[in-house]
Amino acid sequence: xxxxxxxxxxxxxxxNTHSSFQQLRSVLxxxxxxxxxCHTWDVEESVTASWWxxxxxxxxxxxxxxxxxxxxxxxPVRFRIEPSKKFEEPPVNIKSIIPVSGLLxxxxxxxxxxxxxxxxxxxxxxxxxxxxxxxxxxxxxxxxAFDEMIxxxxxxxxxxxxxxxxxxxxxxxxxxxxxxxxKGMNEYFRFYERFSEALSVYESCGxxxxxxxxxxxxxxxxYKVKHAELEGMRLHILRTSGERxxxxxxxxxxxxxxxxxxxxxxxxxxxxxPLNSPxxxxxxxxxxxxxxxxxxxSFNTDEIQRYCRFYYGEWPGKxxxxxxxxxxxxxxxxxxxxxxxxxEEALWSSRYGLFRRLLFAFILLRHGSYGGFYFRVIKKIIGxxxxx
Numbered sequence: 001x002x003x004x005x006x007x008x009x010x011x012x013x014x015x016n017t018h019s020s021f022q023q024l025r026s027v028l029x030x031x032x033x034x035x036x037x038c039h040t041w042d043v044e045e046s047v048t049a050s051w052w053x054x055x056x057x058x059x060x061x062x063x064x065x066x067x068x069x070x071x072x073x074x075x076p077v078r079f080r081i082e083p084s085k086k087f088e089e090p091p092v093n094i095k096s097i098i099p100v101s102g103l104l105x106x107x108x109x110x111x112x113x114x115x116x117x118x119x120x121x122x123x124x125x126x127x128x129x130x131x132x133x134x135x136x137x138x139x140x141x142x143x144x145a146f147d148e149m150i151x152x153x154x155x156x157x158x159x160x161x162x163x164x165x166x167x168x169x170x171x172x173x174x175x176x177x178x179x180x181x182x183k184g185m186n187e188y189f190r191f192y193e194r195f196s197e198a199l200s201v202y203e204s205c206g207x208x209x210x211x212x213x214x215x216x217x218x219x220x221x222x223y224k225v226k227h228a229e230l231e232g233m234r235l236h237i238l239r240t241s242g243e244r245x246x247x248x249x250x251x252x253x254x255x256x257x258x259x260x261x262x263x264x265x266x267x268x269x270x271x272x273x274p275l276n277s278p279x280x281x282x283x284x285x286x287x288x289x290x291x292x293x294x295x296x297x298s299f300n301t302d303e304i305q306r307y308c309r310f311y312y313g314e315w316p317g318k319x320x321x322x323x324x325x326x327x328x329x330x331x332x333x334x335x336x337x338x339x340x341x342x343x344e345e346a347l348w349s350s351r352y353g354l355f356r357r358l359l360f361a362f363i364l365l366r367h368g369s370y371g372g373f374y375f376r377v378i379k380k381i382i383g384x385x386x387x388x
Contacts, residue, residue, distance in 0.1 A: 001031060001032035001033070001129045001130070001154075002032055002033050002034075002035065002126065002127070002128045002129055002130075003028050003031070003032045003033070003034045003035070003128060003129065003130045003131070003132065003150075004034075004035050004036075004037060004117050004128040004130070004131045004132070005025070005028070005034060005035070005036045005037065005132045005134060006037045006039075006110065006113035006114060006116075006117055006131065006132065006133050006134070006189075007036065007037065007038045007039065007040070007074065007076075007113065007134060007135065007136055008039045008040070008106070008109035008110035008112070008113045008133070008135060009040065009041075009046075009106055009109050009110070009135045009136060009137075010040060010041055010043065010044060010045060010046045010136070010137075011040055011044045011065060011070070011136045011137075012044060012045060012046070012136055012137040012238075012239070012240055013136075013137045013238045013239060013240045014044075014073070014136040014137065015073075016238055017136065017137055017138060017139050017238050018073050018074075020138070020139040020140045021074075021134075021138075021140070023140060023142060024134075024140045024142060027142055027146065027147070028132075028150070031147070031150050032129065032130070035077045035120070035128075036074050036075060036076045036077065037076055037077065037078050037079065037113050037116045037117045037120070038070060038074055038076040038078075038079035038080070038113070038116075039079070039080050039082065039109050039110070039112040039113040039116060040065065040070070040079075040080075040081055040082070040109070040136070041065070041081070041082055041083070041084050041109070042063035042064070042065045042081050042082065042083050042084060043061050043062075043063060043064060043065065043084050044064055044065055044240075045240065046102065046105075061084060063083070063084075065081050067079075067081055077120055078116040078117070078119065078120045079116070080112065080116060082109075082112070085105075086101070087101040087102075087104040087105050087108070088101065089101050090104070090195075090196065090199070092199065092203075092210055093203050094203055094207065094208060094209060094210055095208060095209040095210065096209065096210035097209070098210070098212065100210070103212050104192070104195065106175075107191050107192035107195060108192050110133055110189055110191075110192070111189050111190065111191070111192035111193065113133070113189070114185075114186065114189035114190075117131070127182065128182055129154055129181070129182075130150060130153055130154055130179065130180070130181065130182075131179075131180060131181070131182055131185035131186075132177075132178070132179045133177065133178045133179075133185065133188065133189070134176070134177050135176055135177075137237055137238050137239070138176060138177065138235055138236065138237060138238075139235070139236040139237075139238050139244070140233060140234075140235060140236075141233065141234040141235075141236075141250075141253055142232065142233055143232045143233070143250065143252035143253065144232070144252075145231050145232030145252050146231070146232030146233050147232070148231070148232065149179060149230060149231060149232055149233075150179075153179055153180050153181055154181060156226075157180075157181045157183065157184060157226060158180060158181075158184065158226045158227060158228050159178055159179070159180030159181075159184040159185060159188055159220070159225055159226065159227040159228075160178070160179045160180060160227070160228055160229065160230040160231075161173040161174060161175075161177070161178050161216075161220075161227055161228075161229070161230055162174040162176070162177055162229070162230045162233070162235055162247060162248035163229055163230075163248045163249060163258075164213050164247060164248060165246075165247065165248070165249075165257075165258065165259045165265075166259040166262075166265045166268060166269070167211055167213050167214055167268075167269060167272070168258065168259070168260055168283075168287065169259075169260045169265060169266065169269040169280060169283050169284065169287070170211070170214055170269045170272055170273055170279065170280070170283070171214065171217055171279060171283055172211060172213035172214040172216070172217050173213060173216060173217050173220075173227070173229075174213055174235070174247050174248055175212055175213055175216045176235065176237065176247060177230070177233075177235055179230065180227075184225050184226060184227070187220075187223050187225045188220070188225060191216070191219050194219070194223070197222075198215060198218060198219040198222065199215070201218055201219075201222050202214075202215050202218045205218065205274065206274030206275070206277070207272060207273065207274060208271065208272060208273070208274065208275075209271065209272045211272055214272065230248075231250060231251075231252070232250065232252055233248075233250060234246065234248060234249070234250045234252075234253050234256075235247045235248055251294040251333060253333075254332040254333060255332070255333075255334070255335055256294075256333055256334050256335070256338070257334065257335045257337070257338060258287070258291060258334075258338060260283075260284065260287045260291075261338060261339075261341040261342040261345055262341050263341070263344075263345065263348075263387045263388060266280075266345070281312075284308075284311070285308045288304065288307060288308050288311060288342075289304040289308075291334075291338075292304060292307060292324070294331075294333045294334070295324075295327050295328060295331045295333060295334075295339075296327050303320070306320055307320070307324065310346050311342065311345060311346045311349065312346075312349050313346070313349035313350050313351040313352075314351065314352075315350075315352045315356055318359065318363065321360060321363045321364075322363050322367055324339075325343075325363055325364050325367040325368035326367045326368075328342075328343075328368060329367060329368050329369045336369070336370075339368075340370055340373070343364055343368070343370070343374065344373075344374070344377055344387075345387075347360060347361075347374055347377050347378070347381070348377070348381065348387045350381075354378075354382070357378050357381070358375075358378065360374065361374035361375045361377075361378055
């Protein structure tokens with residue numbers, strides 16, 4: 001078995017994340033021979049739009065990437081350090097708060113990484129069973145369940161991509177990592193050459209803002225690339241400043257913080273989706289089932305449906321609230337704020353009277369380790385306030 005790892009993008013914090021990549025490489029090497037391919041730019045940090053605003057397209061920043069260091073750290077079988085280039089902003093007919101030129105730069109780099117891999121395969125008359133797309137500034141937490149992903153990707157011919165905050169509610173997937181069979185990954189990498197068509201499809205779906213992670217999901221669906229959620233791995237982006245961002249959640253680790261029950265996340269996803277889209281409610285119910293089973297895998301379908309109705313304002317009964325409160329208080333799979341937000345949203349949505357609301361708050365006070373928080377929420381509801 002052979003595995004290809006394709007790096008792309010700017011090097012950024014690669015010196016600090018390289019040891020984490022070595023752990024990933026070690027895990028993969030237990031299953032197969034691993035070859036690394038590297039495409040990057042000759043400037044370590046990304047070149048911002050403000051640079052190109054003040055400089056001509058043929059005046060990139062001075063190069064500072066050391067090829068010898070790249071070779072020493074990653075031992076690529078093929079690499080390319082390309083001069084920084086300016087990507088023009090394409091026409092976009094919906095709101096976009098990100099420079100699309102930066103997205104094109106990312107897609108071009110990963111597409112070029114695919115080219116390096118294909119050249120090497122042809123010259124050496126080899127093929128790969130599994131292809132991984134990653135970037136230089138990622139940190140990896142790897143659980144034993146990740147081993148199953150390697151076999152599943154090959155056996156099921158499926159591309160695995162991480163979930164992502166805060167747009168999981170809208171159905172998005174993270175665009176920083178992917179793992180899959182060559183055919184599916186070839187389609188994944190060709191996003192760059194099909195970008196205009198993918199953008200047109202995205203706009204025609206009625207989305208009200210361009211979100212790269214949601215555009216990727218639209219692209220994969222449109223080109224019928226079989227994909228599923230990655231498991232057994234949690235990913236972080238490490239900035240050069242030392243700031244760390246956790247991109248996804250995974251049940252094999254403690255302290256997860258999915259944002260799908262946070263009020264601001266709900267409103268943000270609603271603003272992105274088409275008007276009156278049923279997607280938000282449908283995905284919410286899926287995520288309630290997913291995350292409650294992280295707390296207790298024994299929750300059955302009827303219980304999950306009851307908690308979905310509870311979340312949307314229906315009284316589920318004292319026993320059901322007590323059971324979920326107790327299990328939420330004992331779990332380490334989430335930060336405390338996750339289920340605190342779940343219960344808060346359920347209370348704001350409640351369609352039952354004051355007595356049951358007070359009973360709700362009392363149960364959470366006694367069994368949920370949230371103190372008197374929900375009594376304060378009830379006071380706001382009585383006072384006619386809206387959720388923050």
